[in-house]
Amino acid sequence: MSATGKQRPTMADVAARAGVSRALVSIVFRNQPGAGQETRDRVLRVAEEIGYRPDNAARLLARGRSRTLGVMFTVHHTFHADLVEGIYPEAERRGYDVLLSATAPGRDEIQAVEALLAHRCEAVILLGPDAGAARLDELGRRTVAVSVGRRVRDARIDSVHTAENKGVRQAMDHLFDLGHRRIVHIDGGRGPGSAERRRAYGAAMRRYGLQAETRVLAGSHTEESGIEAGRLLVAERERGTPLPTAVLAANDRCALGLLMAFARAGVEVPGEVSVVGYDDSHLSHLMPVGLTTVRQDAVLMAERAVGFVVDRLDEENREPREAVIEPKLVVRDTTGRPAPG
Amino acid sequence: MSATGKQRPTMADVAARAGVSRALVSIVFRNQPGAGQETRDRVLRVAEEIGYRPDNAARLLARGRSRTLGVMFTVHHTFHADLVEGIYPEAERRGYDVLLSATAPGRDEIQAVEALLAHRCEAVILLGPDAGAARLDELGRRTVAVSVGRRVRDARIDSVHTAENKGVRQAMDHLFDLGHRRIVHIDGGRGPGSAERRRAYGAAMRRYGLQAETRVLAGSHTEESGIEAGRLLVAERERGTPLPTAVLAANDRCALGLLMAFARAGVEVPGEVSVVGYDDSHLSHLMPVGLTTVRQDAVLMAERAVGFVVDRLDEENREPREAVIEPKLVVRDTTGRPAPG
DNA sequence: GCGCTCTACTAGCGCGCTCTAGTGCGAGTA
DNA sequence: TACTCGCACTAGAGCGCGCTAGTAGAGCGC
Known part of the structure; x- marks a missing residue:
């Protein structure tokens, strides 16, 4: 031995x-x-x-093609988990193997992607990449790539993302129709889709003639950011600033954090504040009350992403494509009419 | 092109x-x-x-060694995410590459492991494997392997797990000292560590002379099982059976589900029922109130697991080893004295 | 008998790399 | 001058497989 x-x-x-x-x-x-x-x-x-x-190594060396798709994801993102679960069966159906590479503290996107490429993945599927367009473009020239969740322009890379503006508009219309006017948005920072959502939030407020009420809190796609935002709002109330009547969170994880912070502070949801999430990850139905959220269809997104790269691998010289998935507002229990007065 | x-x-x-x-x-x-x-x-x-x-494939073919560790995990397990984050740096420190392979609906452990082996991983790290001892033994003879979270006996495979009995005893002593007597355990089913925890729970109840109160609810390591158990207990109360005064959940995810179900039903925690989790995954501090839980040190476990397999790869004919990590009860806000009467 | 096709099988190159066993050369030593 | 020695570098085998080109033999028609 x-x-x-x-x-x-x-x-x-x-x-x-x-x-x-x-x-x-x-x-x-x-x-x-x-x-x-x-x-x-x-x-x-x-x-x-x-x-x-x-032996896969020898096989792929001899064959010239690895028939392997690489997936870059972030280990703690529940929505990424949903996507990965969708990618496996679709890749298998199309005769491709899947290799996972996680970003983590101390392991950035570049390292994660390089690991995939070193293993001869023919294409990489990037879940919510953080890298800029220039870097993605460079990657797209080197290999076949698709960005999932984050829209990418001016780069030779496919992209699959939700129509963020429609999702946000649905959510905002829902809140507005319920009677909300003081609607705050917790921003997703550099997270995928955040820029679009922020813009759509601003546009909606303008459309309602509520520019003056527009307020974006810095945040991210993590529970922590929700907790922080919640604490901030509660602290403000103690200094006299009233709570907003509704909050559009960066995503479900952020919404979860926010709900936790509110629960701790005794703020009633949706009695005092309505909360809307984003993703409809499997977290959504675990909340104390069902979370009203904008659903992104993870399985569909996964299928489209796999389809895109496989097509590009099979047909030569295909142009990068973009898929825009229709989001859908799922109304559950965290939204309601604002308290009168 | x-x-x-x-x-x-x-x-x-x-x-x-x-x-x-x-x-x-x-x-x-x-x-x-x-x-x-x-x-x-x-x-x-x-x-x-x-x-x-x-090119990694060619390199590893020529070299004979891949210096790659395979990790099998479950994509939705937050504790696995914690472990993976610990594995990457330790593997890198020891000069090994890491390949991830997830189990998911439609992709079982065997497929996940075979994928790793086909990619010439020299060793596999199994996070909470579900397979029986016979299969693990077979795997252990074919390659170097370590089971994390689940104790494995009678198999040529390393294992790293928490001293479940000590963890449960700490939790139970804590509840008993607070005055709890009607303590229910939600079982983790076939999940790693569940058998040991169930046994330790039974032993503790016996030690307190509470055999008559011993009650184990079937469950699993998911939020859903916590929700179900919560609903069951609430439904029972409506039919006259009093709630237990404390619940020892299968793990944090289960505890989270339970807390959600209780919150929805208006059951106060810890006022009416105390809840203890297990893992201290990063979920723990997201709860409405901090979750009292038994901490398993993910980073330490990851380091030990990597160390075990790397040692076995470097030194020939090493015997499989077992690491038992000391757990530690972390008391937060979900436990308190039972309501008088 | 011949040529033909079809099936079952084999020989051997090459994928991109690692690694052992070299070669060539200038500097140091006697 | 002859010799080692160490350093920079090269030749070439081989890792385990895929794949193209080829062979041997059976079956068939004429």
Whole structure:
């Protein structure tokens, strides 16, 4: 037993033991015509016996194509988890393998993507990339890539994202129709879709003639930012500034944090403040009360993303495409009429 | 431009352009002695220019060792996310690459692990594996493996887990000392550590002379199971059965679900019922009130897991080892004295 | 008998890299 | 001058596979 662990059997081992050539074993394992049924069975049986399994590295080196898609994601993002779950089956359906590479504290996007490329992924699926257009463009020229969640312009890269403006407009109309006027937005910072959502929020307020009430709190796509925003608002109230009657959060995680902060401070939702999230990740139905949120269809987005890159790999010289998924407001229990007065 | 996308430059391209041999380029990229500083700089500059990057597949094929660790995890488990974040830096520190493979609906553990092995991972780190001892043993004979979170006996596989009995005892003593007697346990089903926790719960109840009060609700390590258990208890109360005064949940996710269900039903925590979680995942501090929970040190567990497999890879014929991490009860706001009467 | 096609199988190159065993050369030593 | 020695560098085998080109043999028509 060597330092590399157990010695892996190779095709040659199988071939020798089955009394055929190496090429024949290769044919059998690729499930290609050119081998008799009897021989096929024997080869497979022998392989099973000696515990042979094809070596991906060698295979992909010889084949020239890895038929592998790389996925860059962030390990704590629940919405990314939803997306990953959608990517696996779709990739498999199209005959591709999937490799995951996470960003984490101390491991940035570049490292994560480089790891994927080093493993010869033919295309990379970037979940909510943070990198700028220039870098994405560079990546897009080097390989086939798609950005999910974040819209990318002026870069040779596909993108799949939600029609943020429509999602926000639905949410804002819902709040406005309920009677809300003092509507605050917690910003998603550099998070995917944040710029669009912020803009759409501003546009909606303007349309209602509420420019004066427009207020964006700095935040991010994390629970912490929701907690912070909640604390800030509560602290303001203690100094005399009234609470907003409604908050449009950066995403569900942020909304969750906000609800927690409000719960701790005894602020009633939706009695005193209405809250709207964004994503409809599986967090949404775990809240004390069901979260009103804008649904992004993770499965559909995953399918489109896989489809985009696979198409580009199969057909030469395809132009990058953009898919805009229709969001849908899901009204649950965190929104209601503002308290009179 | 071929179907595989852009043509990757190879070492030969770099060598030709830099006017050196391919072997020399290899030396430079492996950062090995045998090349002059000037040549080194030139090679690296040329590589940068033509966008060369080493091909992992070829590299690992030639090297015989991949120096890659595979991690099997479940995409929605927040505690797994904590572990993954701990694995990356430790693996890097020891000179290993990390490959992630997720289980998901429609993608079971076997598929996830096979994918890792096909990519020539030298060892696999299994986060909370569900497979039986026989299968793990088989895997352990085929490759170097470690189970994290779940204790494994009678299998050639390392394991890193928390001293569940101590964790549960701390939690139970805490509840008992507060005055609780009607303490219910939501079971983690087949989840890692569940059997040990269930046993420890039973042992504690027996020690207090509370066998008669012992009650285990079937559950799992998900928010849903907490919600279900909560609903069940609330429904029982409506039929006359009093609520327990304290609940020891399967883990934090389960506790979160339980708290949500209680909140929805207007059950006060800890006023009417105290709740204890397990893991101290980053969920813990997001609850409306801080969750009292048993901390498992994710970073330490990750480090030990990586250390175990790397040691086994480096030193031949090492015996499988077991690390038992000391848990620590973190008392926050979901536990208190039971309501008098 | 011949040529033809079809199936079952094999030989052997090459994928991009690592690594061992060299070669060539200037400096140091006797 | 002859010799080592160390350094910079190269030649070339081989990692495990895929794939193209080829062979051997059976079956068939004439």
